[in-house]
Amino acid sequence: MEFLAMGGYAAYVWTAYGITLLVLVLNVAAARRRLRGALRRARELAGRETIRKQATVRQLR
Amino acid sequence: MPLPRWFHLLGSPPFVYRLTSRLGPWLGGAGCLLLAVGGYWALAVAPPDYQQGEVYRIIYIHPQTAYVAMMAYVVMAVAAGIGFVWRIKLAHAAAVSAAPIGASFTFCALVTGSIWGRPTWGTFWAWGDPRIMFETLLLFLFLGYLVLRAAFDDRDKADRVSAILAVVGVVNVPIIHYSVIWWNTLHQGPTLLAEGGPAMTNDMLVPFLIMFAGFTLFFYWLLLTRLQGEIVERERDTRWIQELVAGSRA
């Protein structure tokens, strides 16, 4: 309990740590969502004929 | 002088994509582990401060998020600069990836600092304090970079114009760092880099440093993840991406 009370400063300490944790979690979620969205949009292009020629990694070895 | 092979490889989107998708999880795992260990240590194990009592524990998150924010800006500025001078698209992709992460960490630093300021300085916000002002400027620079990009329809133009803004703004980073040395501010002077060694005992110094490492690794994981998304977005109509998404089931 003393741990949670933080010597009376509970509101400050836990709010600060809480907001930081929230920022981290939201960052992860946003980054992941961006990647998934990009992959999904790329997949949607598969049906259409707009493929550019590009070197694959194999050609670079 | 022929450029080394790795330089060319770093300019190749498929190579960087594969590198980041392999490297990312390790950085993320290590970062989360360090943050968990450091966080527990910071909250439960480290002894209370004789001056500030328990509220000093914000020292285990505030300087670290501020540091990562500044590092994010330097990454963004350097990447944008490289992209501008050598016309490397991937560099611009890295700069774009760093910006939102940097902005959120700057916000976090300002908020945790403000919360810490209330019981210690007596105020949530000290308008005249140089370090707070320049850190706020950092937030506006990140947001300005993103807003400026968004105004352009042509992505190449967006990349190059906002790169100028990013590079011009990088002078702010050393100003933030040295502000506590140049001016008499409410902020204390440097803790780690103080003359005569760190101004902290080991039982506080260790979690302090662990959190630095944890936040840094976490940042790079976020950066690489966003970079992957940015690469896929920019290269989505190329063969290698089409082969990639055809093969995956995600």
Added chain:
Amino acid sequence: MNAFSTIVLRDLRVAFRRFSELANPLLFFVIVVSLFPLALSPTADVLRTVGTGVLWVSALLSSLLTLDALFRGDAEDGSLEQLLLSPVPLGLAVLAKIAAHWLVTVLPLMCLVPLLAATFDVPARALPTLAFALLLATPTLSVLVGLGAALTVSLKRGGSIAGLLILPLAGPLLIFGTRATDLSVNGEATAAPLYLLAALAAFALSLGPAAIAAALRVGLE
């Protein structure tokens, strides 16, 4: 140097052709400054406290009004491209345009400030410092305005975004400028913030034109 003065004179001539438009920032400045006593309680103490800040912020906002005029007109009629192609170093041309902007927009604003300062009960002994601080801060301000204009030169509605980019960067100017003024109001030494303003001006004037030139080149690609 000949190219420099040619460009300055040309810009001045263009600006004076639309004489009424020159008055816009000045009118804006006076109006904005007048709004503050209406919004705040116009007691002498309040006004004295906020006076210097109000003047500086209003001057800053007013100088943004002519931002678009700096490069957009030339970009639209093709003269900016001609400038890029000419043997004149672009940085020098940029410096000339900034100088013209300063003469046409900022200098008149600066002249108004001491007049308006009296209405905020700023003591007379502070006026020289106020004027000097403005003299040191406004070149940096003009460079920032130029940078904002150059970054957004190819955008249709670039003006609003440019303001967003410039205002935070102008923060330090405000900090040091008002600090110098307040110190002189209290009769204290004002050397430190004035030196800082001078340093910022030197920095801005030496590196700014290069950044602005780069932004113009990219914008006109």
